[in-house]
Amino acid sequence: KAGVTQTPRYLIKTRGQQVTLSCSPISGHRSVSWYQQTPGQGLQFLFEYFSETQRNKGNFPGRFSGRQFSNSRSEMNVSTLELGDSALYLCASSFGLPLRDTQYFGPGTRLTVL
Amino acid sequence: EDQVTQSPEALRLQEGESSSLNCSYTVSGLRGLFWYRQDPGKGPEFLFTLYSAGEEKEKERLKATLTKKESFLHITAPKPEDSATYLCAVQEYSGYALNFGKGTSLLVTP
Numbered sequence: 001k002a003g004v005t006q007t008p009r010y011l012i013k014t015r016g017q018q019v020t021l022s023c024s025p026i027s028g029h030r031s032v033s034w035y036q037q038t039p040g041q042g043l044q045f046l047f048e049y050f051s052e053t054q055r056n057k058g059n060f061p062g063r064f065s066g067r068q069f070s071n072s073r074s075e076m077n078v079s080t081l082e083l084g085d086s087a088l089y090l091c092a093s094s095f096g097l098p099l100r101d102t103q104y105f106g107p108g109t110r111l112t113v114l
Numbered sequence: 115e116d117q118v119t120q121s122p123e124a125l126r127l128q129e130g131e132s133s134s135l136n137c138s139y140t141v142s143g144l145r146g147l148f149w150y151r152q153d154p155g156k157g158p159e160f161l162f163t164l165y166s167a168g169e170e171k172e173k174e175r176l177k178a179t180l181t182k183k184e185s186f187l188h189i190t191a192p193k194p195e196d197s198a199t200y201l202c203a204v205q206e207y208s209g210y211a212l213n214f215g216k217g218t219s220l221l222v223t224p
Contacts, residue, residue: 004157031210043158043201043214056209090157092212101210102148105157 002027004093004106012112018079021109023091025072031055031096032074033103034066037088049074050096078111086113117141120202120215127222130191135218137202138184147185148212149178150201158201161187192222 005024013019025032033056034046045058049068066076072093078085088110092103121136139147146165150158162171164180171178175196177188187200199219203212 033211035212035214042216043203043212045211045213048210050210056211058211094210096210098145101146101205102160102163103212104160105150107157110155 004091004104006089006091006106006109008109009107010110010112012114013081014114015081015083017081018077019081019111020075020077021089021091021111023074023076023093023106025074025091025093026104029093029095029104030072031094031101031103032068032072033092033094034074034076035090035092036060037090037108038086043090046076048096055096081113083113086111117213118202118204118215120200120218122218123216124219125221127189127192127220129193129222129224132188132190132192134189135187135200135202135220136184137187137215139202139204140183141204141206141213143207145205145207147180148203148205149185149187150203152199152201152217161200189220192220194222194224196220197222 007022031050033048037043048056052068063079068074088108090108092105094101094103118139149161152158162178167182179186199217201217203214
């Protein structure tokens with residue numbers, strides 16, 4: 001069974017630009033969550049989508065947004081990039097049900113903002 | 115205030131030297147506690163899910179246990195390939211987000 005895939009794996013942008021990251025979940029999983037990982041803050045929850053609806057949202061500014069498509073694939077967008085947005089962005093997928101919510105992570109997208 | 119605290123931050127063991135990693139948590143209603151392993155530059159790899167106090171799970175040299183306030187990851191006779199960062203995360207009944215601790219960086223030397 002294929003795991004979670006994320007594209008691109010590496011990205012370099014400059015301040016003020018915007019970026020879109022993509023995530024394909026494990027087949028059959030309907031929930032996709034996004035996390036930001038930095039050395040100082042560790043792993044922080046961005047948002048979670050289930051059946052194309054945002055179900056949970058973390059404490060991040062509105063510059064961070066996402067969406068989920070009918071095939072469960074998800075994208076996240078960061079507008080007006082800041083230096084502090086440099087991080088590893090991780091996507092995780094799960095069934096999204098109360099007793100079946102083990103989240104499996106993809107390899108991440110390493111974003112560098114110059 | 116951190117909901118999930120892991121200790122120690124870093125641990126160095128000799129091959130074969132058993133030890134335990136700690137994850138203490140404060141949540142109003144625990145849906146599940148998760149352990150992951152993360153190698154440098156990679157995404158976290160799922161190890162265990164624990165749902166209720168008293169529950170234990172094992173996988174090779176690893177054993178995870180859960181009480182009402184903390185979880186332990188016991189590593190028996192570790193090998194160098196067990197070197198990684200071990201992450202603990204909790205999920206509350208109020209949502210599906212995982213709240214992670216800062217991790218324990220484990221180094222096992224030959």
